[in-house]
Amino acid sequence: MSEMTTPAGTLPAGGAAHAEHTAPLRRVRVHHLREAKERGERITMLTAYDAPTARIFDAAGIDVLLVGDSVSDNILGEKSTLPVTVEDMIRHTRAVTGAVRRSLVVADLPFGSYESSPEQAHATAVRLMKEAGAHAVKFEGGRRVAEHVHKVTQAGIPVMGHLGFTPQSEHALGGKRVQGRGDDAAEQLSQDALALQEAGAFAVVLEMVPAPLAERITEVLSIPTIGIGAGPACDGQVLVWLDMAGMTDWSPRFAKQYAQIGAVLTEAARAYAQDVRSGAFPAQEHTFAE
Secondary structure, eight states, X not given: OOOOOOOTTSOOOOGGGGTTOOSOOOOOOHHHHHHHHHHTOOEEEEEOOSHHHHHHHHHTTOSEEEEOTTHHHHTSOOSSSTTOOHHHHHHHHHHHHXXXXXXXXXXXXXXXXXXXXXXXXXXXHHHHHHTTOOSEEEOOBSGGGHHHHHHHHHTTOOEEEEEESOGGGHHHHTSSOOOOOSHHXXXXXXXXXXXXXXXXXXXXXXXXXXXXXXXXXXXXXXXOEEEESSOTTSSEEEEOHHHHTTOSSOOOTTOOOOOOXXXXXXXXXXXXXXXXXXXOSSOGGGSOOO
């Protein structure tokens, strides 16, 4: 597929910005994110776990779609991200990559699939690239996984880091708590971010980090930072799409609900049930003649 010409240093046009173009959409690549940081352009990122929502977010112009291990508690009904498997991630990532034309698709490496060695991380990342069509992978940790990041990136696989509150370590961190408070903790987090950059990561997610610390890290790094509960100074922002769209009864303090899709869907289901019970559906126009 040919690529649409875009001015150097800008993110490829998407959503409404692309509506007037007739040429094929240009895929967002990892270098576009670094160029966006250099130009001060904000990067947009949402989670996606299936083809229909991925297609919608892609058409809306979201730059990066994260097939997160958050599929575990948001879609599969588990209590945390820990139970999700590599096979689960492959299935959901394949659904997303098959639906998008422009967005960069990043897939999480699930708990237990990368920690033991750089070789394990590489093997899992290869599976997500080959079997699921991911464009990049993400896994949690700083200096302790720097060697893993180096191994994977040296194999030609882009890696996004993840620092701050790391859900796979929730029990070790004492729950869902803000990370990086205090001088020592802030210094440790900053060093972790630099280690990921030096190891070859193309971006770093900062989750539940004090805004001033996230701003300092963003200024120091040459690679983009993507914030989630880390303030407005990050180079981009990411949310779990169900929080963003009002699909749950509760959402984190750092999430803004841009719609109440859950309420709309509830009313639609109630109306459908009422029509079926009353006999109003299916009507004549929904019925095939002989």
